[in-house]
Amino acid sequence: MDPDAGRKLKASLIAPVGTTPPVVTEMAQWLIKSGEVFLSDVALISTMEEEVRKSAKLVESALKASPWRINSHLYETNYTDVASDRSAIDFISLVSKIIRNEKVRHHAERVYLCISGGRKTQSVLLALCGQLWAVDGVYHVVMPSVSTVNMELERARNLIAEHFSSPSPLEFYEKHSDVFNKLMFPPADSYSVVELPIIPYSPEMVSQLGNVLRNERGVEIERCGLSANFIHVLVRHKILHSNGSVIRPTKKGYELGQLIAQSGY
Structure with a gap:
């Protein structure tokens, strides 16, 4: 009898972070509720912009405070956008490093990419990396009511800023979990996830x-x-x-x- 029969495969999610942090936690929630994998780790790619760093910190706390207690690994670029040939190569290099780390260091048996949330060029390059490095799926999160999400983010802006500057962000998140969880983990039927039809290279x-x-x-x-x-x-x-x-x-x-x-x- 196969001892691994029925065992969920250990998975990692890699996602860029922008100023709409819920798309990352929504993607994580979708993967978990699919029931196909055990999502243990999420690698976040942030830029050096303060608003993006605030978003990344919020995602980290949301993942750790969730019922699944997901680990996160933050990677920060030294630029605000992929705006040159050099930064494009650097970004691809970073993604290849992250994929390798998730497989080797964190023992991921499946690696997924979420292209939502970051800069447009990051999303394009991330999808290309998914094809070149033969990951297990590339996804895009679609929120039907973007204006509603933006309004909720605006209402929570001060709280998000306080969370970022807090000496204990996780405790701050848990203290205000009624506000944060509603924002970061909306009902699964309130958004959709699209799998990009990539053809991976061997x-x-x-x-x-x-x-x-x-x-x-x-x-x-x-x-x-x-x-x-x-x-x-x-x-x-x-x-x-x-x-x-x-x-x-x-x-x-x-x-x-x-x-x-x-x-x-």
Whole structure:
């Protein structure tokens, strides 16, 4: 008899945080109530903006004060938005690091991404990471009444600020749980969750691509293991240079190769 039969798989959720913190806890609540996994950890990606940091702190307390006592891991970027090629690469690097940490350090058997809540560029890059690193699901939270949520957040603004500056945020949250829980954990039927139909890359293909992109001296096309069509696409996107017989990475391609190595491929 399989000792793991009926056991829920240990899962982690990775989510950017913006100025609408409930979308993260709503996603966590949805995963838990799906009954398919045991959500033990949530990795939060915050920017250095104070309002975003307030949101992240509120999410941390909400998760820990919830009946599920979920652990959170906060990662803060040193910029306010992904507004350059460099920050885009840095963000992808951060996400790959987080995915690896959740699997290796926190022993997650399933990793899910929530693209709601953060900046638009973060959401796009996060979805791309989900495809490249073959996570177990990429989701978007939809709130039918956004204006209502915004009004509730506005009414709670002072309380959220006090929570952020409190010497004991968790105790402060629990003291005002009647207000915070209504905001952070609304009824499950008051919002919906959309699963993005991504097609994940196989680990073998990503590993092969990484080997090519890390070889600055170049690789003979006949021996690289990549299809001619794929090479053509990579050249067109300025990830590879090709002279017809040998391919070598561009600067951008080499950086992507390092990211692939960083993720464990």
